[in-house]
Ligand SMILES: Nc1nc2c(ncn2[C@@H]2O[C@H](COP(=O)(O)OP(=O)(O)OP(=O)(O)O)[C@@H](O)[C@H]2O)c(=O)[nH]1
């Protein structure tokens with residue numbers, strides 16, 4: 001029998017950060033006696049993702065409790081001579097079967113079922129294109145490159161619905177922590193004063209082929225269902241356990257206590273408690289869950305006598321009874337195997353694990369669309385929203401005029417300028433995209449055409465625009481081919497397909 005855990009964690013908030021994309025490189029090919037070479041700046045590498053992967057060897061969220069921060073590595077910047085930056089390494093975090101991923105607001109993002117099921121918790125940022133990839137017929141030697149995008153960075157809540165297979169029920173000092181310490185390798189605090197255990201402990205027990213978890217929880221006292229002692233905390237944990245085990249102190253000298261009345265008192269508490277989870281998720285109620293009874297401390301002669309005395313009464317209720325001593329370690333092997341058998345029985349009647357039910361976060365959709373709306377806070381100002389425009393702004397180095405010009409071209413090609421003009425934007429109107437606000441200067445045929453079109457018509461300009469569109473398409477096709485050959489390539493340079 002083995003184990004590794006000494007604390008019980010079923011809910012944890014983690015902070016995940018994907019890697020940033022590397023910046024593209026602006027560089028010009030240099031050779032002796034050939035001063036004017038072409039652009040040869042490579043692309044930045046993509047940042048690494050943070051992924052959650054179901055690993056059957058992991059049984060708790062404990063690791064996240066100790067290490068709640070996870071960061072994947074950044075992509076490397078591109079370099080001269082067409083060298084692309086290395087891609088950032090993905091970070092995989094092993095989570096137990098049944099881990100539920102939520103936003104801090106409680107929205108369920110994924111319910112991870114089945115070994116190997118993967119959820120991308122944070123997407124790495126795209127690498128920026130280097131100036132070689134940005135070169136085109138019209139822009140033969142770009143003096144700029146695109147910035148890498150920051151990776152996603154966010155908080156997530158992980159929850160484990162079924163935190164333990166077996167829950168130990170018992171009065172304070174009955175020997176629950178002692179039992180878990182001898183069944184598993186967990187080393188909880190054990191002492192002869194009540195409520196030694198303040199936070200539940202979890203042990204992983206191996207009996208034969210079966211690996212299962214046992215939760216040692218704070219001692220239960222009458223009134224717990226109304227919140228006495230550590231009652232409600234205790235009950236919240238117990239309701240997640242498939243098998244309940246009464247741990248009874250046969251050596252207590254407290255007046256009014258004996259094994260039968262102890263068991264009755266705890267059963268009465270269970271009966272009064274309405275499990276929160278049951279209401280939420282359905283599932284078997286506490287009353288119908290299998291129980292075992294452990295008569296503990298039989299190394300004490302009086303305790304063994306008492307155990308022998310009450311054993312038939314308990315068996316009459318249909319509960320298997322085990323006499324053990326965590327001190328002399330008597331009866332433990334048999335108990336371990338009996339727990340394993342109950343756990344196996346429970347698992348066998350569970351519906352087979354559903355295929356991965358993963359809810360993808362809605363922000364990942366890139367439909368190429370955008371919206372333009374008047375800014376509700378500022379007069380004569382507009383807000384542009386959309387995956388592409390916002391991304392393009394993030395990729396732009398605003399210290400470089402040429403890069404800003406390139407951004408303006410991209411926005412015009414997507415139709416953002418035209419739409420702004422349609423909605424009445426004037427030169428000098430404030431336009432906000434993502435985290436940037438600009439003064440609008442319609443600089444392109446598309447923008448002007450729209451302004452003209454609104455006033456009347458200008459077929460000439462529309463015509464010009466059509467011609468240049470087919471030109472651009474041809475140029476784009478050529479460029480794409482050359483990009484594909486580079487390999488490790490990051491994104492399409494232009495998204496003019498909307499034309
Ligand atoms: N003689 C004897 N004493 C035991 C045995 N098992 C536990 N004890 C003693 O009983 C006392 C309480 O043990 P714990 O394991 O801390 O009991 P607990 O049920 O976890 O108690 P709380 O955490 O307070 O609810 C300690 O002094 C243990 O040494 C046993 O098999 N025989």
Ligand SMILES: [Mg+2]
Nearest residue numbers: 176177196197
């Ligand atoms: Mg304890």
